[in-house]
Amino acid sequence: MYKVIEKEILHENLVKMEIEAPLVAKSAKPGQFIILRVDEKGERIPLTIADFDRKKGTVTIIFLEVGKTTKKLGTLEVGDCIESFTGPLGEPSDIRKYGTTICVGGGVGIACLYPIARALKEKGNRVISILGARTKSLLIMEKEIGKYSDELIVVTDDGSKGRKGFVSDALKELIDKGVKVDLVMAIGPVIMMKVISDLTKPYGIKTLVSLNPIMVDGTGMCGSCRVTVNGEIKFACVDGPEFDGHGVDFDNLMLRNNRFREEEGIALKRYMEEQWQCIGMGKKHGDKA
Amino acid sequence: MVIKHKYEMPEQPPKERIHNFDEVPLGYDEETAVKEAERCLQCKPKPCTKGCPVGINIPEFIKCIRERRFDDAIKVIKESNSLPAVTGRVCPYENQCEGNCLLGKIGEPVAIGRLERFVADWERKKGVTVPEKPPSTGKRVAVVGSGPAGLTVASELAKKGHEVVVFEALHAPGGVLLYGIPEFRLPKEILSREIDYIKRLGVEIKCNVVVGKTISLSEIKKEFDAVFIGTGAGLPRWLNVPGENLAQVYSANEFLTRVNLMKAYLFPEYDTPIAVGNRVVTVGAGNVAMDCARTALRLGAKESFIIYRRSKDEAPARREEIAHAEEEGVKFMFLANPIRFIGDDAGNVTGMEYVQMKLGEPDESGRRRPIPIPKSNSLMQVDTVIVAIGQTPNPLLTSELKGLKLGKRGNIIVDDNQQTSVKGVFAGGDIATGAATVILAMGAGRRAAEAIDEYLRK
Ligand SMILES: Cc1cc2nc3c(=O)[nH]c(=O)nc-3n(C[C@H](O)[C@H](O)[C@H](O)COP(=O)(O)OP(=O)(O)OC[C@H]3O[C@@H](n4cnc5c(N)ncnc54)[C@H](O)[C@@H]3O)c2cc1C
Ligand SMILES: Cc1cc2nc3c(=O)[nH]c(=O)nc-3n(C[C@H](O)[C@H](O)[C@H](O)COP(=O)(O)OP(=O)(O)OC[C@H]3O[C@@H](n4cnc5c(N)ncnc54)[C@H](O)[C@@H]3O)c2cc1C
Ligand code: SF4
Ligand code: SF4
Ligand code: FES
Numbered sequence A: 001m002y003k004v005i006e007k008e009i010l011h012e013n014l015v016k017m018e019i020e021a022p023l024v025a026k027s028a029k030p031g032q033f034i035i036l037r038v039d040e041k042g043e044r045i046p047l048t049i050a051d052f053d054r055k056k057g058t059v060t061i062i063f064l065e066v067g068k069t070t071k072k073l074g075t076l077e078v079g080d081c082i083e084s085f086t087g088p089l090g091e092p093s094d095i096r097k098y099g100t101t102i103c104v105g106g107g108v109g110i111a112c113l114y115p116i117a118r119a120l121k122e123k124g125n126r127v128i129s130i131l132g133a134r135t136k137s138l139l140i141m142e143k144e145i146g147k148y149s150d151e152l153i154v155v156t157d158d159g160s161k162g163r164k165g166f167v168s169d170a171l172k173e174l175i176d177k178g179v180k181v182d183l184v185m186a187i188g189p190v191i192m193m194k195v196i197s198d199l200t201k202p203y204g205i206k207t208l209v210s211l212n213p214i215m216v217d218g219t220g221m222c223g224s225c226r227v228t229v230n231g232e233i234k235f236a237c238v239d240g241p242e243f244d245g246h247g248v249d250f251d252n253l254m255l256r257n258n259r260f261r262e263e264e265g266i267a268l269k270r271y272m273e274e275q276w277q278c279i280g281m282g283k284k285h286g287d288k289a
Numbered sequence B: 001m002v003i004k005h006k007y008e009m010p011e012q013p014p015k016e017r018i019h020n021f022d023e024v025p026l027g028y029d030e031e032t033a034v035k036e037a038e039r040c041l042q043c044k045p046k047p048c049t050k051g052c053p054v055g056i057n058i059p060e061f062i063k064c065i066r067e068r069r070f071d072d073a074i075k076v077i078k079e080s081n082s083l084p085a086v087t088g089r090v091c092p093y094e095n096q097c098e099g100n101c102l103l104g105k106i107g108e109p110v111a112i113g114r115l116e117r118f119v120a121d122w123e124r125k126k127g128v129t130v131p132e133k134p135p136s137t138g139k140r141v142a143v144v145g146s147g148p149a150g151l152t153v154a155s156e157l158a159k160k161g162h163e164v165v166v167f168e169a170l171h172a173p174g175g176v177l178l179y180g181i182p183e184f185r186l187p188k189e190i191l192s193r194e195i196d197y198i199k200r201l202g203v204e205i206k207c208n209v210v211v212g213k214t215i216s217l218s219e220i221k222k223e224f225d226a227v228f229i230g231t232g233a234g235l236p237r238w239l240n241v242p243g244e245n246l247a248q249v250y251s252a253n254e255f256l257t258r259v260n261l262m263k264a265y266l267f268p269e270y271d272t273p274i275a276v277g278n279r280v281v282t283v284g285a286g287n288v289a290m291d292c293a294r295t296a297l298r299l300g301a302k303e304s305f306i307i308y309r310r311s312k313d314e315a316p317a318r319r320e321e322i323a324h325a326e327e328e329g330v331k332f333m334f335l336a337n338p339i340r341f342i343g344d345d346a347g348n349v350t351g352m353e354y355v356q357m358k359l360g361e362p363d364e365s366g367r368r369r370p371i372p373i374p375k376s377n378s379l380m381q382v383d384t385v386i387v388a389i390g391q392t393p394n395p396l397l398t399s400e401l402k403g404l405k406l407g408k409r410g411n412i413i414v415d416d417n418q419q420t421s422v423k424g425v426f427a428g429g430d431i432a433t434g435a436a437t438v439i440l441a442m443g444a445g446r447r448a449a450e451a452i453d454e455y456l457r458k
Helices: A022-027 A068-074 A109-122 A142-147 A167-176 A190-203 A250-257 A261-288 B030-038 B047-051 B058-066 B070-080 B084-090 B112-126 B148-159 B188-200 B217-223 B252-261 B287-298 B319-327 B438-457
Strands: A002-011 A014-020 A033-037 A045-048 A051-053 A058-064 A084-089 A100-106 A126-133 A151-156 A183-187 A207-210 A226-229 A232-235 A242-244 B140-144 B163-167 B204-206 B226-229 B249-251 B279-283 B303-307 B331-333 B336-343 B349-362 B368-372 B378-381 B384-387 B425-427
Touching: A014 A068, A022 A051, A022 A058, A022 A084, A033 A058, A045 A058, A051 A109, A058 A068, A068 A261, A100 A109, A100 A167, A100 A190, A109 A126, A109 A142, A109 A183, A126 A142, A126 A167, A142 A151, A151 A167, A167 A190, A183 A190, A190 A207, A190 A250, A226 A242, A226 A250, B030 B058, B030 B112, B047 B058, B058 B070, B058 B112, B070 B084, B070 B112, B084 B112, B084 B188, B084 B438, B140 B148, B140 B217, B148 B163, B148 B188, B148 B226, B148 B438, B188 B204, B217 B226, B226 B438, B249 B252, B252 B287, B252 B384, B279 B287, B287 B303, B287 B319, B287 B384, B303 B336, B349 B384, B425 B438
Parallel strands: A100 A126, A100 A183, A126 A151, A183 A207, B140 B163, B140 B226, B163 B204, B226 B425, B249 B384, B279 B303, B279 B384, B303 B331
Antiparallel strands: A002 A014, A014 A058, A033 A045, A033 A084, A051 A058, A207 A242, A226 A232, B336 B349, B349 B368, B349 B378
């Protein structure tokens, strides 16, 4: 059992948790992830290691509540336990001195980007970060990433914070301005990573993306997480999750991520109804008192 | 008088069982078991024992059943096999002990597998007593992987007084017995009792530890006096044909892991989903493929097909499993091979193109090589595909340890004592042999335990 040591709600459905997992913390590196199962009947889901503290023996995760598992996880409080928590999985990011690196993060992907940006900076790279969100209140970790960036650009779809537009617009501007870019590291929604990769390809700028296919075991055993890269089958859990963005078949990834749409809907609806019944019953008791 | 046929073992009728995940064969009762035991000729040279990879003294345990000394029967079996409730169910005995049985020459062999299962179940019902712990040797052994190989090593070494820690990557122990072989063939309750027994012997099982990731093999080597690697052959093989990455194309491992380990057949009570359409095609004809095709029926598929590039004679699955699949209505397409899967705009698989095959000269495996027949292509409508054409050793861990000699297929090379090229590191089961059988993995586990014990006492 893995205890929740700290919990912070970053935004109404964006949660940060520090979990006690000494073995994972001891070996964790930027770019890796864990797979957890909230309870006995739970699904195994992957979440990026957003931070780790080897001394304290803890691992930080940041997750967006999108479906049953992440919502259930969000209900845990400090002191509660997670049934299983396995990691670190996947290959760590290839942290080297590249020169100028641009870290592009979108949505909850920013959480995954944070430890990588930090490591790149600590290696002596010049780090320019471009963070994007739909709207101001959804923007996360601006301060944390800012601390390790030589330059920080914020964009929102609606212009409520920073500049109006998409992360790709900001990146294009930098390139057009003649900034010599040695590496683009892009983590966010699949569509964002696709657009960024399409943008950098004609310039020949090395672009790494972190893929998020549906996983089960995370050890290379099931092939649920397979993605097509340069025409070859790769398993994101052991060969990735980072890949050369110019070779990734993003369209196939998007299709494969929708494999269980119907079932996910059923699970979520059922879960919300159960939760609702609990709340409803609570109210009744309250009324009587 | 010799009775030529095995006594029947009752089974759940096919029409009923395709709607549940309960066990299919129901086992002998005491009377039938004794009657079946009486068929045995008690041959002095024990040909049956020679056919058993772990060399169980078969005539002896059968004699005990005859004399209704079931306690003694289980003792005899457990001298050589620590998981008889498992092997009595999944062993390919028709090629092993029963294949060698003298009675087989004039009729059906003695039902050794069923008898083994009977005594194991009898013991389980009665309650298993755990042997007393021997004095500790102070030596510590790490076992990586909790499949039949790892579990056997662990229990044997614990019985010899060594301290054993098993590391398992998944959240529960058992290996393929847990995540691969379905409930209707090997109830998980049996497995959990066996694992409970091993824990009561003093073995510590640490789940959620991926060796090579969570801790390295070199770290383990420093902390322990010896290491056994039993990580299995978990890497799925693919056909490498167009359309294999479409949605609803599963590897057998993914399909079975979702259903068995994650209990997707109980969705939505359990959270993990599985989606099967009306027409399911499983590619391959081994035990794994049979398990997939039969599972698909139980998940509600209207039609479940098996497509295999050779003929029924070459199918590697156990005869019993093929027969079970046939009874349940699985449709076999022999001498046919998929060459492409076709999808719709949403990326779902909707069709399969395949060619007819014929058999040519035998290849290195001794089986006749399948050759495509030109211009024999056909299309068929499918909405779920399961690729079950074999597994190879997973390189996750073997790539880490320097000096560990590997074979062409990524398997760990071991000597007759299961010793690897690295001192103090032993290996066995599918990681050494490539995908094989439960009993071979256990046999390797036994040999390794002997060798490790000797190594530690030196
Ligand atoms: C390597 C990796 C790192 C990730 N890191 C983070 C992170 O740091 N923070 C974060 O919020 N999310 C992260 N994700 C995504 C996260 O795993 C999914 O949001 C989560 O599984 C959704 O589960 P659910 O039951 O709440 O939602 P569901 O309703 O079940 O699913 C919503 C969507 O999530 C995806 N999904 C569902 N099940 C799985 C699964 N078993 N494995 C992977 N994806 C699945 C599907 O695309 C699905 O459409 C990561 C994914 C991967 C592969
Ligand atoms: C669906 C299916 C049906 C089968 N049916 C039969 C049958 O009817 N009869 C029969 O005799 N055989 C059958 N087999 C074959 C048989 O199950 C295997 O030969 C046997 O399980 C091999 O045992 P093992 O201990 O070597 O490995 P496995 O059972 O594969 O166990 C290996 C374990 O190691 C763990 N592991 C892997 N890597 C690591 C790591 N780095 N760190 C920690 N843990 C790790 C895995 O998670 C797994 O739990 C079947 C196989 C399958 C897949
Ligand atoms: S372990 Fe397998 S081969 Fe040996 S006697 Fe039992 S069923 Fe036969
Ligand atoms: S070969 Fe058959 S008949 Fe002879 S001892 Fe063995 S089981 Fe009995
Ligand atoms: S998640 Fe199973 S192989 Fe990657």
